[in-house]
Amino acid sequence: MAAGTADQPIPGNGDPISEEEALRRLRLTDDPSAQYYAAWWLGRNRSSHPDAVPLLQEALRQRRPRDPGAGVEENAVARNAARALGKLGAPARAAIPDLLATLDDDDHGLREAAARALGELRAEDAVEPLRRRLASGPAVAGAQQPGTPRLQEPCEALLEALGDIGVADPPVLAVIEPFVGHERPLIRSAACRALLQLTAEPRWGDQLVALLTHQQLQVRRAALMDLGAAGWRQALEPIAATLAENSLKLIALRGLVEQPAAGAGQPEAAPDPATVAVLDVMDALL
Amino acid sequence: MINTDVMALVEAVQRADSALGLLQATQALAAAAHPDGAACLVEVLGFNNPGAAVAAVDGLIAIGEPAVDTILTNIDGYNYGARAWAVRALAGIGDVRGLEVLEDALGKDIGPSVRRAAARGLGQLRLENLAAPVRQATAERCLQALVEGCRDGEWVVRYAVAVGLESLAPELHPEPQQRLHAALLGLRHNPEEEAPVVSLRAALALQRLGVSHG
Numbered sequence: 001m002a003a004g005t006a007d008q009p010i011p012g013n014g015d016p017i018s019e020e021e022a023l024r025r026l027r028l029t030d031d032p033s034a035q036y037y038a039a040w041w042l043g044r045n046r047s048s049h050p051d052a053v054p055l056l057q058e059a060l061r062q063r064r065p066r067d068p069g070a071g072v073e074e075n076a077v078a079r080n081a082a083r084a085l086g087k088l089g090a091p092a093r094a095a096i097p098d099l100l101a102t103l104d105d106d107d108h109g110l111r112e113a114a115a116r117a118l119g120e121l122r123a124e125d126a127v128e129p130l131r132r133r134l135a136s137g138p139a140v141a142g143a144q145q146p147g148t149p150r151l152q153e154p155c156e157a158l159l160e161a162l163g164d165i166g167v168a169d170p171p172v173l174a175v176i177e178p179f180v181g182h183e184r185p186l187i188r189s190a191a192c193r194a195l196l197q198l199t200a201e202p203r204w205g206d207q208l209v210a211l212l213t214h215q216q217l218q219v220r221r222a223a224l225m226d227l228g229a230a231g232w233r234q235a236l237e238p239i240a241a242t243l244a245e246n247s248l249k250l251i252a253l254r255g256l257v258e259q260p261a262a263g264a265g266q267p268e269a270a271p272d273p274a275t276v277a278v279l280d281v282m283d284a285l286l
Numbered sequence: 287m288i289n290t291d292v293m294a295l296v297e298a299v300q301r302a303d304s305a306l307g308l309l310q311a312t313q314a315l316a317a318a319a320h321p322d323g324a325a326c327l328v329e330v331l332g333f334n335n336p337g338a339a340v341a342a343v344d345g346l347i348a349i350g351e352p353a354v355d356t357i358l359t360n361i362d363g364y365n366y367g368a369r370a371w372a373v374r375a376l377a378g379i380g381d382v383r384g385l386e387v388l389e390d391a392l393g394k395d396i397g398p399s400v401r402r403a404a405a406r407g408l409g410q411l412r413l414e415n416l417a418a419p420v421r422q423a424t425a426e427r428c429l430q431a432l433v434e435g436c437r438d439g440e441w442v443v444r445y446a447v448a449v450g451l452e453s454l455a456p457e458l459h460p461e462p463q464q465r466l467h468a469a470l471l472g473l474r475h476n477p478e479e480e481a482p483v484v485s486l487r488a489a490l491a492l493q494r495l496g497v498s499h500g
Contacts, residue, residue: 286406
């Protein structure tokens with residue numbers, strides 16, 4: 001995961017507003033700039049208002065062909081709406097069909113935001129469409145677009161979504177595996193993360209640990225986030241020794257504590273010795 | 287190490303003309319851990335070179351109490367980055383003269399990494415040389431700041447508050463001790479908590495303090 005993509009900066013006018021005000025602005029269909037901020041606000045504050053999800057669904061539908069140079073355009077609203085839906089948990093599952101529809105949009109950034117949201121919502125219906133967008137492999141889906149640094153598909157987001165959703169069918173694994181050999185280390189990291197989540201095979205964890213010593217800080221940061229997302233406990237010592245900010249190591253270690261417990265854990269239980277070992281490392285990084 | 291050697295190390299920091307050169311010279315000065323190097327190390331905190339700043343913070347912590355006055359008189363109210371590093375150095379040294387800066391940082395600083403360092407620092411001030419009444423009053427000020435920190439909006443700060451409360455506990459008399467336990471129980475059972483790791487860390491603290499927490 002590219003560090004920093006998880007927490008979008010405050011877009012536009014970052015004034016403090018109320019939930020009512022955010023919902024009011026999201027209804028202003030002739031003011032995309034107000035809608036853009038409102039959509040971001042509802043996700044950032046994890047709104048549970050009953051109007052939030054329907055309004056964000058509307059915002060997703062108001063996209064149109066891209067109009068570069070038009071400032072904050074409807075597509076930017078749709079992208080923020082997708083990101084917000086990913087953060088609203090169970091009530092946002094009603095929007096899964098709308099998010100699936102945007103997976104085939106021409107807008108690369110919207111596909112990326114929708115893929116991440118579908119991953120966050122654990123949308124099993126998204127597995128096949130996500131798999132299909134990656135099926136042409138690193139040489140096509142993973143090829144660089146002429147004239148931009150982008151790949152043909154938002155591979156990192158698509159791979160991470162497949163890992164997060166957690167359907168470990170052989171056809172899914174077969175499509176992810178070739179991306180472990182992609183020329184870009186961030187894509188390799190995302191592929192290893194997804195495979196580690198889906199199979200728990202140590203070889204994928206070992207490859208992520210190897211990326212913790214990559215010469216580029218950006219790659220080391222991504223590998224930290226990916227090991228945290230997969231909750232790979234074997235990485236405890238290498239994470240502690242990585243040359244990167246303590247803030248990111250703490251996020252990764254939080255993942256080591258919380259991920260193995262996801263779904264199965266006893267939240268009321270006292271921490272076991274292996275968890276205490278992770279907490280001790282976290283304490284030393286504060 | 288004699289003074290002229292330290293001066294040579296200081297000059298090397300001042301002469302450094304690249305990021306890498308500054309980092310290496312700062313590391314060498316920090317390794318000397320000599321009080322005469324403190325002013326120069328504090329200066330490095332304001333250079334916007336994170337690697338060198340980390341080394342300078344380590345050096346200041348290694349110098350310890352003799353560096354505190356230098357840090358406090360040079361703390362930069364305008365250079366945000368330098369202030370953040372200075373808070374970390376004060377938290378690491380644990381000298382009680384840093385109390386006010388740490389209280390302020392936990393309560394008001396905009397950077398979560400600074401608030402988190404301050405919370406940890408408030409739990410590890412060295413109070414053993416203070417006269418008993420002052421010692422108890424100081425510990426209760428730390429407690430008050432940490433209790434307020436339980437409501438911080440960032441999970442990592444609330445985590446650091448749990449760590450700070452655990453390490454502060456032995457300093458407190460029974461009545462404030464009860465308030466400390468209540469704060470940890472609040473972190474343990476907060477229904478709004480979005481980060482299970484915070485609740486787990488509070489459980490560990492309570493367990494280590496011998497408090498039952500369900």
